[in-house]
Amino acid sequence: MNGELRGLEPGSIALVPQMRPNPLLPAVLAVSLKQLVVEKLSAGAAFDLAVRDVRTGLRFFNVEGHQYDYDAKTQSLNIHGGRLLISDEFARALGRPSDAGTSVGNISIGAALQPIEVTQLVSGEPKSVVMPPLGEATRGEVPTQTSGPDVIVGDLPDVEQLGSAGTQVGLGIATTSCNSGNQPVDWFQLPDTDHPVVPQNLYRMSGGADNTERFEQAGQSWLKHTFFALEDDDCALGCNTSGCGTGSHLCPGCSDPYSANLNGD
Numbered sequence: 001m002n003g004e005l006r007g008l009e010p011g012s013i014a015l016v017p018q019m020r021p022n023p024l025l026p027a028v029l030a031v032s033l034k035q036l037v038v039e040k041l042s043a044g045a046a047f048d049l050a051v052r053d054v055r056t057g058l059r060f061f062n063v064e065g066h067q068y069d070y071d072a073k074t075q076s077l078n079i080h081g082g083r084l085l086i087s088d089e090f091a092r093a094l095g096r097p098s099d100a101g102t103s104v105g106n107i108s109i110g111a112a113l114q115p116i117e118v119t120q121l122v123s124g125e126p127k128s129v130v131m132p133p134l135g136e137a138t139r140g141e142v143p144t145q146t147s148g149p150d151v152i153v154g155d156l157p158d159v160e161q162l163g164s165a166g167t168q169v170g171l172g173i174a175t176t177s178c179n180s181g182n183q184p185v186d187w188f189q190l191p192d193t194d195h196p197v198v199p200q201n202l203y204r205m206s207g208g209a210d211n212t213e214r215f216e217q218a219g220q221s222w223l224k225h226t227f228f229a230l231e232d233d234d235c236a237l238g239c240n241t242s243g244c245g246t247g248s249h250l251c252p253g254c255s256d257p258y259s260a261n262l263n264g265d
Helices: 027-035 088-093 260-264
Strands: 011-014 036-040 049-053 059-064 067-071 076-086 103-112 118-122 125-130 151-155 159-165 168-173 175-179 197-199 202-206 214-219 223-225 255-258
Touching: 027 036, 027 088, 049 076, 059 088, 059 103, 159 260, 168 260
Parallel strands: none
Antiparallel strands: 011 036, 036 049, 049 059, 059 076, 067 076, 076 103, 118 125, 151 175, 159 168, 175 255, 197 223, 202 214
């Protein structure tokens, strides 16, 4: 708020291993190395941050003692001084429950940030909301791959009317999903729930000289479950299927299209 960091929202960020696993690592941790995330826990939790397996949910470490530093001029966030404490779950998995809470190392994180929403408050009430374009879009550049898996909306190439009810009509929007990250994204078909979902909401801007005074939601959809990635290169990120489970994963730099008709169904 006003260039000052007020706090972090609950969420997670993937950890990407940069070297081969140490053979001395416990087997349960070595298996999870490519699936680890740092998680910001909700308010009221015993710890602020934790490290866990995103697939199994097993928490390996709690983090304490860390500090947040945000520089508004460079829009950079640093988290430093965190101590990694063995969690109760990990200690039990090791067969050493008495080791819970033991400090086994440190963790630091550095991130460059971009604003995705700017809200102006007047007397504590939202007066206006602006969603600025990402830097690559304003400079006309092709986005570069980010660290970890990262699904983005690459294109919305078509809209079709698919049915009606009274004064309302049903619309389907074609979507092109792209993985702008350097790691595969799980894309398993139902009944496996490990895949992205696609909402199809519709909004309009209106009012004022430039039609930006009023923001209205005109439609809301169910969630479309993704399945079987086709591994195209519609975002020109350089689709790389090497070492990636094609179909069941959206590989680094690759895209997957869904037609308006299919999304409408």
